[in-house]
Amino acid sequence: MRRVVTGHDENGRSVVVSDGPIPRSREFTSLPGWVSRLPWATEPGDNVSRTGEDPTAKVTSLLPAPGGTRFIILTLPPDTAMADPAFDPVAFDEEQRADSPGIADLMEPDGMHTTPTVDYGIVLQGEIVLELDDGRCTPLASGDIVIQNGTRHAWRNRSGRPVTMAFVLIGAESDG
Template identity: 90%
Template sequence: MRRVVTGHDVDGRSVVVSDGPVPRSREFTSLPGWISRLPWATEPGAPVSRTGEDPTPKVTHVLPAPGGTRFIVLTFPPESAMADPAFDPVAFDAEQRADSPGIAELIGPDGMHTTPTVDYGIVLQGEIVLELDDGNCTPLAAGDIVIQNGTRHAWRNRSGRPVTMAFVLIGTEPDH
């Protein structure tokens, strides 16, 4: 995956300041086919970067604070990969926690989780199912968009092929 970042030169003109692979990208060894990428992030109140300085190395929590954002691209292997006898759920959980601190701790053994964010999700490739806590399952295909309003959910790849989704997470104030 290629990431192009713009900024401004010394005269204030727009320029490409970075063009290359997503630097914060991880292919999991504990679950082949699971790929996590963090192309960009913003922190609450931070000004727009005029130089295109990469904020991703400074991100310590993938879950954004209220007013912050995270741009995440995930590739989900088929659900059947977790049924493989070689799959080690403990190793996968450890790799998730190392890669996605702040969110990984919220994911239950069944994959269900809730975050205090509004998430814009776009299916880039493949087919996936959005499961909500009432058991409702909504199939999604390439080009479909999901607006996730802090609801408990899980993603299920029952297709037999990898699925890639892009998410923009916007940190919100938690309900009291």
């Protein structure tokens, strides 16, 4: 996956300041097919970056504070990968905590989680199921979007093929 970042030159003209792979990208060894990418992030009060300086190296939590954002691309293998006898859930948990601080801390053993964010999710490729608190499952396919309003949920890939999703997480104040 390629990331193109724009900014401004010394004369204020728009230019491409970076063009290449996403620097903060991880292919998990504990779960082949699981790929996590953080193309961009903002913190509360950030101004538009005129230089296009990469903020992702400084991110210590994938959960943005209120007013902050995270742009995350995830590729998830089919759920059957976790049923493989070679799958080591302890190693996966360790990789999740290293790669996804903040979010990994909220994960329940069954994958359900709640984040204090408003999330815009887009299925880029493949099919996935959104499971909510009440057990209701909503199938999603390429091009579908989900607006997550701080609700408890899990992602289930029952398709037999990898799925890639893009998420923009917006830190929000909780009203409850």
